[in-house]
Amino acid sequence: MTLSSGMQHRSPDRVAVTGRILEGYPKEQRYTLAMLQDIQKEFQFIPRESMELIADHLELPLGKIYSLATFYKALSLQPKGKHVIKICDGTACHIRSSQMLANELYTLLKIRPGETTGDGQFSVELVNCLGACAIAPVVVIDETFYGKVTPAKLQEIIAQYGDAPEQSERSGGVAHD
Amino acid sequence: MKIVIDGKVCEAERGEYLLTVARREGIRIPTLCHNDALPGLASCRLCIVEVVEKGWHKVVTSCVYPVSAEIEVFTASEKILRMRKTLIMLLAARAPENETIGKLMQEYGLEKPDRFKKENSSDCILCGLCASACEKIGAGAISTVHRGVTKKIATPFDDPAADCIGCAACASICPTGAIKVQDKSGTRQIWNKAFELLICPDCGKPVVTREQAEYLRKQMQGNPIEYSGDGTVRCERCKKAAAADRFRTAFL
Ligand code: SF4
């Protein structure tokens, strides 16, 4: 699977799914963010065609939607992996060596924060305090919290989510330029 | 109501912005992001002044501070000057090569900092005036994109702006001249897009872009742009001359 960034062809699937999501909301600008959140949840990123559809739907310029979609960290323009690994880098986790976890993850999956494995299985993100400092350092995969994580433990955890790809190709990168 | 600015007694309406009052009285407060037609951005912070109300001192941005009490205002107190210098240095960190910022630094006796790299420099100070002008016009072709250190003003996906009509209002309103617009041999280049410039049939000067003329025609029924039969538009000057001619032939 290639996870190309930038221009995507309009996929009829995405158009249909986005359409269904938009139908659930009144045609009002204040629902833009909620629509984007639903779309992120559905596709693990915000496809261009979805943004265009929102713009049409709300009769707003595309720039408005694009501005929102690039502002929030919870929204992403790059396709995210099937499993999103969040490494907490808040103060407590940071002093308890969250950076080592990021390095370990790089050894395991060959991806750095903001990137996705070539097979689309994993994405990794560095996030701010998750409110679980007592069990720092914290790693969250999808919705599951893991506390007091060590590099060795991280390896075991990742293994539960399928095999780490051998020499995976990288894609994505930080969504900014 | 009466307020005192830098020792001068000034008459002000309730709710009027402090900056407006000061300007009317000929008191200069430096601004970058303020435009009378698009008030309310308050992003550059350069227009800060010190307000004293019932003995309490506070620093406010004069471009969005409505007068509501009999206050005393200092536009260049020691504190304000100190703060304003810091603000200018911050702007200079972003746009070290910019002429407008350079002039401000000179005015405030500031040295160009050498610890900032030229490579990442830009002329844009991210005030957002251009985007709000574009939105006000109704095109909304550009907006602020990303945030934090990667924030910038751009078109969606950095593509040639689909919604842009090539009016160049953004470029002309920009306080630092950051937006590039090039008019050359009948074509305007802006935001990665080329526009055909309509030429005045009388004097041959470029007037507006075709998209702009179309847009104006759609927006206002009483078409302010005079189309000749062949779809050309006249510039203001020739339009006046033509009107004067018609007047002369009709009445004299
Ligand atoms: S381009 Fe000019 S008007 Fe637009 S945000 Fe930058 S400085 Fe402000």
Ligand code: FES
């Ligand atoms: S710093 Fe990581 S959970 Fe608070």
Ligand code: FES
């Ligand atoms: S002019 Fe008031 S904040 Fe920019």
